[in-house]
Amino acid sequence: MPAIVTVDKSPSAEEFPFVWGKIVEQLREAMSEDTFTRWFNGVELAALSDTDATICVPSHIYQLWIESNYLDLLRASFLFVLGRERKIHFAFVASSGTVDGVSLAPPARRKAEPVDEEEQEQEKPARATSYGFNPRNTFEAFVVGATNQYAHAACLAVATQPGKTYNPLFLHGGVGLGKTHLMQAIGQHIHAKKKNAKVLYITSEQFTNDFIDAIQNNTLVKFRRRYRQADVMLIDDVQFLAGKERSQEEFFHTFNSLFDGHKQIVLSSDRPPSEFANLEARLVSRFDWGLTAELQPPDIEMRIAILRKKAQAMEIQLNKETFDYIAERVRGNVRRLEGALNRVASYASLNGTQPSIEKIEHLLKDILLEEARRAVTMEQIQKRVAEHFDVRLADMTSKRRPANIAFPRQIAMYLAREMTKGSLSEIGDAFGGRDHGTVLHAHRLVKERMKQEEKVRQTVGFLEAQLHR
Numbered sequence: 001m002p003a004i005v006t007v008d009k010s011p012s013a014e015e016f017p018f019v020w021g022k023i024v025e026q027l028r029e030a031m032s033e034d035t036f037t038r039w040f041n042g043v044e045l046a047a048l049s050d051t052d053a054t055i056c057v058p059s060h061i062y063q064l065w066i067e068s069n070y071l072d073l074l075r076a077s078f079l080f081v082l083g084r085e086r087k088i089h090f091a092f093v094a095s096s097g098t099v100d101g102v103s104l105a106p107p108a109r110r111k112a113e114p115v116d117e118e119e120q121e122q123e124k125p126a127r128a129t130s131y132g133f134n135p136r137n138t139f140e141a142f143v144v145g146a147t148n149q150y151a152h153a154a155c156l157a158v159a160t161q162p163g164k165t166y167n168p169l170f171l172h173g174g175v176g177l178g179k180t181h182l183m184q185a186i187g188q189h190i191h192a193k194k195k196n197a198k199v200l201y202i203t204s205e206q207f208t209n210d211f212i213d214a215i216q217n218n219t220l221v222k223f224r225r226r227y228r229q230a231d232v233m234l235i236d237d238v239q240f241l242a243g244k245e246r247s248q249e250e251f252f253h254t255f256n257s258l259f260d261g262h263k264q265i266v267l268s269s270d271r272p273p274s275e276f277a278n279l280e281a282r283l284v285s286r287f288d289w290g291l292t293a294e295l296q297p298p299d300i301e302m303r304i305a306i307l308r309k310k311a312q313a314m315e316i317q318l319n320k321e322t323f324d325y326i327a328e329r330v331r332g333n334v335r336r337l338e339g340a341l342n343r344v345a346s347y348a349s350l351n352g353t354q355p356s357i358e359k360i361e362h363l364l365k366d367i368l369l370e371e372a373r374r375a376v377t378m379e380q381i382q383k384r385v386a387e388h389f390d391v392r393l394a395d396m397t398s399k400r401r402p403a404n405i406a407f408p409r410q411i412a413m414y415l416a417r418e419m420t421k422g423s424l425s426e427i428g429d430a431f432g433g434r435d436h437g438t439v440l441h442a443h444r445l446v447k448e449r450m451k452q453e454e455k456v457r458q459t460v461g462f463l464e465a466q467l468h469r
């Protein structure tokens with residue numbers, strides 16, 4: 001397979017921080033802040049060629065640990081950022097500051113021996129806050145547009161007056177649409193305003209793990225104190241509580257205790273409260289007490305705005321065609337959009353020149369394939385909608401018109417128009433030979449009902465998010 005990024009000139013050591021910075025972003029997405037700090041804070045990129053990468057670690061313990069736990073992740077991160085895997089080698093920091101003849105920027109830590117936990121404690125990473133927030137996830141860095149302005153406004157209100165406006169705030173939407181970003185923005189905003197506020201950000205999986213640990217180690221009292229004394233609790237991806245009865249029970253009490261104390265609670269999930277199965281009704285009903293806000297996939301203007309903002313932050317200049325090309329092709333998910341930009345930016349930085357459109361196509365080959373694979377077909381929409389409303393697939397194309405069939409069919413037509421490239425008459429054909437006026441009517445009607453009925457809006461949003469996966 002030909003190299004996707006051709007590094008014509010050997011990248012100089014000054015260029016490594018940029019590439020490594022992008023890799024680090026990927027690593028941080030995949031692990032907790034503590035783990036990242038423990039194992040990667042003192043790690044640097046020492047050499048990079050078309051086929052190989054050498055990373056410099058403080059000692060052999062790091063090599064051992066990273067090799068046995070994070071090698072796949074590292075490889076995947078190189079692939080993600082540069083478009084091609086690298087064979088990974090390790091080197092230790094030599095006292096002269098060179099590795100295999102390559103000079104290094106001073107690493108954050110130069111120690112021959114592994115660092116023990118206590119020392120680690122004192123050495124907080126400069127770029128991470130003590131709460132495990134990713135410093136990139138701020139309100140300033142968040143691009144607001146038609147599909148997320150409601151959620152954004154709600155988050156801003158909560159961040160400005162925690163516990164006083166919407167409580168709880170429940171954010172929902174598909175993968176990579178900014179739920180974690182907004183929650184952490186709330187946390188960081190509150191923390192910046194009030195240094196001693198106890199802001200707790202945690203995923204529901206961490207909550208469950210902590211809870212199990214507490215049972216095993218007989219430390220439930222400590223566990224409860226930690227959670228119930230929070231001033232602000234941000235709990236991410238609550239869908240993972242589904243099916244875990246004891247964790248739900250514990251969470252229910254935590255929730256009540258915080259809520260009764262007028263402490264701000266923010267929850268996120270991949271689906272609206274109404275779509276939960278395997279989650280206790282009394283818990284689900286509480287999710288609905290405050291405000292529910294949805295994040296939907298970004299439209300084209302937003303995608304371009306996001307790309308521009310991120311390129312600016314990276315201090316990379318790209319032309320309009322490049323932005324348009326990426327934004328038109330990478331649609332459903334901001335994370336993938338960022339991945340595509342990172343690759344183009346890495347190329348531009350390494351080669352000192354902007355890639356041509358053909359080159360970009362080549363660089364993004366697998367991302368574009370993935371997008372195409374994820375492109376939703378009309379059949380998938382019909383099938384998913386039929387399942388959801390418990391009607392027969394044949395009813396999507398039939399002429400039968402009772403409301404319990406007609407409305408799901410109209411929703412499916414609406415989704416077909418929103419999510420596929422099909423023209424009105426192509427969509428009409430796929431729905432049993434209806435004319436384009438019927439499709440247009442269905443689209444308008446669903447849109448209108450979404451404006452007026454929260455339930456319809458939620459259902460359509462949920463179906464869309466599921467289809468995007």
Ligand code: ADP
Pocket residue numbers: 136137141142143144148173174175176177178179180181182306334335338
């Ligand atoms: P989720 O938690 O919904 O899966 P994330 O919050 O992790 O999604 O977002 C995925 C990536 O996309 C993050 O790097 C985030 O910063 C970025 N992102 C998402 N939405 C926006 C936005 N509106 N503006 C800027 N960056 C965004």
Ligand code: MG
Pocket residue numbers: 179180181236
């Ligand atoms: Mg998330």
